[in-house]
Amino acid sequence: MTSSPKRNAKSGFATRAIHFGYNAQDYHGALNPPLFLTSTYGFESSMDGSDRFAGEAQGYIYHRVGNPTVSILEKRLAELEGGEAGLATSSGMGAITAAFWTLLKSGDEVIADKTLYGCTFSLLQHHLVKFGVTVKFIDMSTPDELTKVMNDKVKIVYCETPANPNMRLIDIAAISEICAPFETTFIVDNTYCTPYLQRPLELGADMVVHSATKYLGGHGDLLAGAVVASQEMIDQVRYVGIKEMNGAMISSFDAFLILRGLKTLQLRMDRHCQSAMSLAHDLERHDAVERVYYPGLASSPFHRLANKQMSQFGGMIALELKGGLDAGRAFMDELELVTSAVSLGDAETLVQHPASMTHSTYEPEERERHGITDGLIRISVGLEDYDDIQADILSALSTL
Numbered sequence: 001m002t003s004s005p006k007r008n009a010k011s012g013f014a015t016r017a018i019h020f021g022y023n024a025q026d027y028h029g030a031l032n033p034p035l036f037l038t039s040t041y042g043f044e045s046s047m048d049g050s051d052r053f054a055g056e057a058q059g060y061i062y063h064r065v066g067n068p069t070v071s072i073l074e075k076r077l078a079e080l081e082g083g084e085a086g087l088a089t090s091s092g093m094g095a096i097t098a099a100f101w102t103l104l105k106s107g108d109e110v111i112a113d114k115t116l117y118g119c120t121f122s123l124l125q126h127h128l129v130k131f132g133v134t135v136k137f138i139d140m141s142t143p144d145e146l147t148k149v150m151n152d153k154v155k156i157v158y159c160e161t162p163a164n165p166n167m168r169l170i171d172i173a174a175i176s177e178i179c180a181p182f183e184t185t186f187i188v189d190n191t192y193c194t195p196y197l198q199r200p201l202e203l204g205a206d207m208v209v210h211s212a213t214k215y216l217g218g219h220g221d222l223l224a225g226a227v228v229a230s231q232e233m234i235d236q237v238r239y240v241g242i243k244e245m246n247g248a249m250i251s252s253f254d255a256f257l258i259l260r261g262l263k264t265l266q267l268r269m270d271r272h273c274q275s276a277m278s279l280a281h282d283l284e285r286h287d288a289v290e291r292v293y294y295p296g297l298a299s300s301p302f303h304r305l306a307n308k309q310m311s312q313f314g315g316m317i318a319l320e321l322k323g324g325l326d327a328g329r330a331f332m333d334e335l336e337l338v339t340s341a342v343s344l345g346d347a348e349t350l351v352q353h354p355a356s357m358t359h360s361t362y363e364p365e366e367r368e369r370h371g372i373t374d375g376l377i378r379i380s381v382g383l384e385d386y387d388d389i390q391a392d393i394l395s396a397l398s399t400l
């Protein structure tokens, strides 16, 4: 298959995740994209060098602004998200900070949903404000809340859906519509879903960011991030945010590993979703469990919205036990197969306690205001046999 966009546009998701943006015949027939390990690139002449810098000649210059292995990944991610262009970064936080630094200046406002990944929250709440940016947190799961506070100074509207860690969902199409009359960039962190389950750009968002450390890489062996948006915005984030502000360029080896991970993204996500659905049902039925937060459950207040904007419900579950935090800690310590660890989207099933781990960047009263309870436990359902995951979790719950 060639990388002709026309032909690929008709291919299915898995086919594009395996083939798009790479033509083996351009690289001696090598079926796997080659790994380019070079920091710099020789120019054909001094004139060629200045032309490349001026953007008037094609060609790589220096790794921080581009690398052939990384370019293949960027094209593929853009295609899968339904965006014009992509940018791969050395971490999810590298992607998020590059976008923020590029789009904001002192005096601007950011409006974000109240539940965010811990370090994203801290960036907004504790650090961006030092540079004269005003940040407001609202409950974006009620879109009217945004209508009330939207104004011309708002340069970024930001959310995760489902939100890490409490699984609140935000109506991407409704938020896009409210943003449309303003000169603002609506950014969605699509880490939990990947483009296989949800494509925010097709629902009206302007930019998607990812922690590729999670499902996109999928094997817990690297740290990476991505941004997908219009070509114009990606050029800005690359040449300002990455090149001159945070330098968070991905290594070509990590790009190579993500290209490898993408080949099984669909297979892995199908399995994550199937096992998470089974586990959500098993947990909901259990006496020791107070509440399960999973958009695939009919009892979820977000079930209808999930059916509207996601193709399946994902591999992440949050729950509260009847015994609160103490029961949660005891539960985590009883697990044998399931590992207590942060991160998510790996082959291994992982369990963690947001209030003391990923979301400890929130002050206790901030957690309360932002809806992250002390008793909340987060599970990233892995790829092991479901029977084994079920047996381990039920056995730990039976000790409570």
Ligand SMILES: *Cc1c(COP(=O)(O)O)cnc(C)c1O
Binding pocket: 091, 092, 093, 094, 117, 120, 160, 164, 189, 191, 192, 210, 211, 212, 213, 214, 223, 224, 225
């Ligand atoms: C992990 C995570 C991030 C940060 O990504 P890193 O790759 O760890 O820098 C951002 N957003 C979400 C939703 C995450 O889960």
